[in-house]
Amino acid sequence: MADQHELREKGLRLTPQRELVLQAVRDLGHATPEEVAEKVRATHPGINLSTVYRNLETLENVGLVLHTHLGHGGATYHAAEELTHLHLVCSICGDIGDAPIDTAANFVNTLSDDYGFKTDVTHFAIYGTCQKCSK
Amino acid sequence: MADQHELREKGLRLTPQRELVLQAVRDLGHATPEEVAEKVRATHPGINLSTVYRNLETLENVGLVLHTHLGHGGATYHAAEELTHLHLVCSICGDIGDAPIDTAANFVNTLSDDYGFKTDVTHFAIYGTCQKCSK
DNA sequence: TTCCTTCTGCAATCTCTTTGCAGGTATTAA
DNA sequence: TTAATACCTGCAAAGAGATTGCAGAAGGAA
Numbered sequence: 001m002a003d004q005h006e007l008r009e010k011g012l013r014l015t016p017q018r019e020l021v022l023q024a025v026r027d028l029g030h031a032t033p034e035e036v037a038e039k040v041r042a043t044h045p046g047i048n049l050s051t052v053y054r055n056l057e058t059l060e061n062v063g064l065v066l067h068t069h070l071g072h073g074g075a076t077y078h079a080a081e082e083l084t085h086l087h088l089v090c091s092i093c094g095d096i097g098d099a100p101i102d103t104a105a106n107f108v109n110t111l112s113d114d115y116g117f118k119t120d121v122t123h124f125a126i127y128g129t130c131q132k133c134s135k
Numbered sequence: 136m137a138d139q140h141e142l143r144e145k146g147l148r149l150t151p152q153r154e155l156v157l158q159a160v161r162d163l164g165h166a167t168p169e170e171v172a173e174k175v176r177a178t179h180p181g182i183n184l185s186t187v188y189r190n191l192e193t194l195e196n197v198g199l200v201l202h203t204h205l206g207h208g209g210a211t212y213h214a215a216e217e218l219t220h221l222h223l224v225c226s227i228c229g230d231i232g233d234a235p236i237d238t239a240a241n242f243v244n245t246l247s248d249d250y251g252f253k254t255d256v257t258h259f260a261i262y263g264t265c266q267k268c269s270k
Numbered sequence: 271t272t273c274c275t276t277c278t279g280c281a282a283t284c285t286c287t288t289t290g291c292a293g294g295t296a297t298t299a300a
Numbered sequence: 301t302t303a304a305t306a307c308c309t310g311c312a313a314a315g316a317g318a319t320t321g322c323a324g325a326a327g328g329a330a
Contacts, residue, residue, distance in 0.1 A: 012307095013295085013296050013306090013307060014296070015296070015308065015309080017308080017309070018308085033286085034286085047310090048309065048310050048311070049286095049287090050288075050309085050311085050312095051308080051309055053286095053288075054308080055308095058308095069204060069207075069208065071204040071258075073208045073209070074208070074286075088246065088252045091255060091258065097252065099249070099252075103242070103246065104242055107238070107239055107242035111234065111238065111261070111263070114234070115234055116266030116269065117225075117232065117261075117263050117264070117265055117266060118269050119261055119263040120226060123226065123263075124261065124262055125260070126254055127255045127259055128246070128252050128253045128254040128255045129252070130251070131250065131251030131252065148275090148276060148277065148327050150327070169317085181279080183279050184317095184318090185280085185281095185318085185319075186278055188317095188319075189319090190277095193277095208286095209317070
């Protein structure tokens with residue numbers, strides 16, 4: 001598993017729990033801490049929820065995962081390398097769609113030019129109604 | 136107080152608590168339930184937090200206030216008539232800046248045309264770093 | 271005024287997340 | 301390989317934010 005290098009390089013210990021959490025985030029794409037725990041427990045039942053929380057925080061500190069707020073309140077975690085899209089959150093069905101970051105390029109530039117605001121597109125959630133639900 | 140008509144028209148009873156909550160939301164511009172409660176209690180100490188929550192929900196149901204998720208998890212309430220701007224949330228200082236809705240017009244159109252996604256600009260929060268903090 | 275329904279305050283409860291602690295384990299150095 | 305020492309984990313308790321049930325209070329129509 002390639003985690004070996006990544007985790008050690010960041011100065012982290014290589015524990016089974018930590019590898020599993022990172023792997024789960026990568027497999028799931030978008031996931032709440034609870035979902036990560038569920039995924040991890042599918043193969044390794046003993047792992048505690050607080051361990052998941054602590055590892056998500058640790059992995060975020062070293063830049064391997066990131067979190068986004070998608071509106072319901074809870075954080076959603078992503079593998080850092082996969083955050084190459086915007087999140088389109090449907091307020092009706094709760095579905096999370098994707099759109100390329102470029103879609104927002106002009107918007108981001110405008111905010112920067114006019115307000116000096118540097119938009120963090122990776123931490124960016126967009127609310128609305130998806131195609132399916134607007135019918 | 137103009138609340139009289141508004142609340143009654145919506146089929147709501149006109150209680151001091153309800154008027155105070157609505158007024159507080161209007162005065163504060165952006166406010167969490169806790170902040171609304173604090174504001175209300177400044178003049179009327181006895182009001183319970185659960186009353187604030189229930190009234191915010193009620194007022195939202197009839198369209199007088201709206202809430203937005205600005206990222207920390209908790210909801211932030213606004214008077215419905217004042218939601219004419221985007222929220223620029225600074226991830227460093229937590230400051231909430233404003234920008235006209237038009238700033239996002241092209242972006243919103245693109246999402247609609249390309250993905251059939253109808254963006255709800257009033258429920259829209261943008262994360263990044265404000266001018267002050269990027270220095 | 272009277273009655274009915276809605277609203278409020280209070281306290282308990284729930285969910286989500288964090289924290290303290292004691293024991294366990296990955297790593298480094300010998 | 302062994303020993304020492306941070307660092308991690310599991311468990312349980314605690315915090316924070318929000319919700320709910322209930323009994324009594326108050327708004328509003330007649």
